[in-house]
Amino acid sequence: MGDFYLANEYWFAVFQLVTAMLGMGATLTPRDFREVLVEPKAVTSGTAIQLLLVPLAAFAFISAFGIAGGVAVGIALIAAIPGGTTSNIFTFFARGNVPLSITITAVTTLACLFTTPLILEFLITQYMPDDFTMPRAQIMTEIALTLLLPLVIGMLYLRFFPGTAATFSKWVVRASLFGILMIVVGSASSGRLDVAAFGLGNVALIAGLIVMLGLASWLMGKALRLRQADRTAIDIEVVVRNINLGFMLKASLFPAVIGQPDPIGDMVLFTLLLYGTLQLMIAVGLIMRGRLGNPIVAGVNS
Numbered sequence: 001m002g003d004f005y006l007a008n009e010y011w012f013a014v015f016q017l018v019t020a021m022l023g024m025g026a027t028l029t030p031r032d033f034r035e036v037l038v039e040p041k042a043v044t045s046g047t048a049i050q051l052l053l054v055p056l057a058a059f060a061f062i063s064a065f066g067i068a069g070g071v072a073v074g075i076a077l078i079a080a081i082p083g084g085t086t087s088n089i090f091t092f093f094a095r096g097n098v099p100l101s102i103t104i105t106a107v108t109t110l111a112c113l114f115t116t117p118l119i120l121e122f123l124i125t126q127y128m129p130d131d132f133t134m135p136r137a138q139i140m141t142e143i144a145l146t147l148l149l150p151l152v153i154g155m156l157y158l159r160f161f162p163g164t165a166a167t168f169s170k171w172v173v174r175a176s177l178f179g180i181l182m183i184v185v186g187s188a189s190s191g192r193l194d195v196a197a198f199g200l201g202n203v204a205l206i207a208g209l210i211v212m213l214g215l216a217s218w219l220m221g222k223a224l225r226l227r228q229a230d231r232t233a234i235d236i237e238v239v240v241r242n243i244n245l246g247f248m249l250k251a252s253l254f255p256a257v258i259g260q261p262d263p264i265g266d267m268v269l270f271t272l273l274l275y276g277t278l279q280l281m282i283a284v285g286l287i288m289r290g291r292l293g294n295p296i297v298a299g300v301n302s
Contacts, residue, residue, distance in 0.1 A: 004186075010251040012186060016179025017244040018150045023173035024085040025154020026165045028106065042097070045224050046104040046234040049217055051111060054238060055079045055119045057216050061209055068127055070267020071202050074250075075209060076123035077268065078275050080116045081245045082108035083237035085173075090240060090283045094290025096232030104237050109151065113143050116249075139249065146248055176244065183247060184273065198270045206274050210282050214239050232290040240283055243276040 058079035062072050083105050091101035117136040154172075158165040217238040221231035250272060254265030 009183075009186070010248070010255060012179060012183055013244075013248040013251040014146055016176050016183060017146045017248045019172045019179060020085055020176035020244045021147055021150035022154040022157075023169045023176060024088075024105075025151040025156075026158050026169035026172070027088075028102065028151075028155050029158060030155075041224075042100050042226055042230040042234075043103055043107065045221070045226060046100065046230075046237060047107050047111070049220055049234060049238060050082060050104065050108045051115050053216060053220060054213060055123065057213060058209070059123055061212060062123070065205060067205065070264040071205065071271055072127050073124045073264065074246075074268040074271025074275070075206075076120055077246045077249055077272065078209070078241050078243075079123065080112070080119035081242045081249070082112045084240045084242040084244070084279075086283075087236045087240040090236050090287055091233045091290075094232050094236060094287040095229065095293075096236065096290050097227070097229040098233070100230055101233040101237060104234065106151075108237075109147060109242075112245075113140055113148060116143060116245075120249075135253075138252065142248065142252060143245070147245060180244075180276075198267065198274075202267075202271075203274060206271060207278055210239060210275065210278055214282060214286070228293045232286070232293070236283060236286050236290075239286065240279050241275065243272055243279075246272045 058075050061067070062075055067075065085105065088098060088101045088105060092098050117139040120139070121136070154169070157168055161168070214235055217235045218231065221234055226234070247269075250265065250268050254262060254268060
């Protein structure tokens with residue numbers, strides 16, 4: 001399994017991402033984007049926090065702790081990718097503004113076609129070899145084909161086959177979860193998930209990063225005087241990143257080669273997997289906080 005995974009790591013990541021975006025697209029209609037016009041302040045604020053505050057916070061975090069190598073690149077990837085599709089579900093459970101969550105996810109997903117390579121170039125160029133050139137065209141092409149195209153196909157499926165869209169979404173999302181499992185199993189069987197090599201100090205750093213992002217988002221939401229339900233949606237969007245896209249970009253930038261060590265790529269992968277695990281724990285706390293602060297589901301009363 002280990003050698004097979006290493007030889008096909010990129011395609012495992014592509015499968016996992018494409019199925020996730022198909023599932024998300026099959027739950028969206030153009031009406032979901034009317035939030036941009038109905039509540040421009042909340043959408044604009046949430047989008048700005050995602051695209052500006054998160055990368056700047058990541059830069060400050062990397063600089064403050066002197067982080068370098070694969071962990072720094074992993075943090076940069078986390079900051080450069082948009083919110084994850086599960087953020088919409090978590091926002092519902094937290095009684096946050098679900099339409100706002102869906103809109104910010106969609107807008108930042110579209111924007112990342114251009115912002116992701118720029119943010120990566122800003123954050124990680126200094127940690128790469130001198131002859132490294134950021135493959136901006138390649139990243140934009142891959143995002144368009146594996147993120148935006150499946151999203152549109154999923155929306156078209158809902159448009160033309162509304163009766164089976166929910167079932168379709170459920171099964172492709174399950175396929176995406178299976179893809180994550182295969183990435184974890186494949187990485188572990190190839191000896192690439194070495195906790196000792198990663199270090200408990202780095203584990204603490206990633207945990208601190210999540211807390212810092214959540215706190216920064218919360219403070220900004222308070223400063224902008226956003227409603228509690230809107231702040232809940234934005235906080236979850238900021239914390240719950242699209243780690244699926246991170247896997248694909250990692251496999252593209254640092255392709256695994258059988259028989260050749262890849263310390264930077266391995267550290268990037270572990271950083272993404274660790275963040276993906278810890279973000280679920282933090283999301284549970286945000287859900288509990290949201291349910292205490294929002295007695296009525298915001299998606300209904302907004």
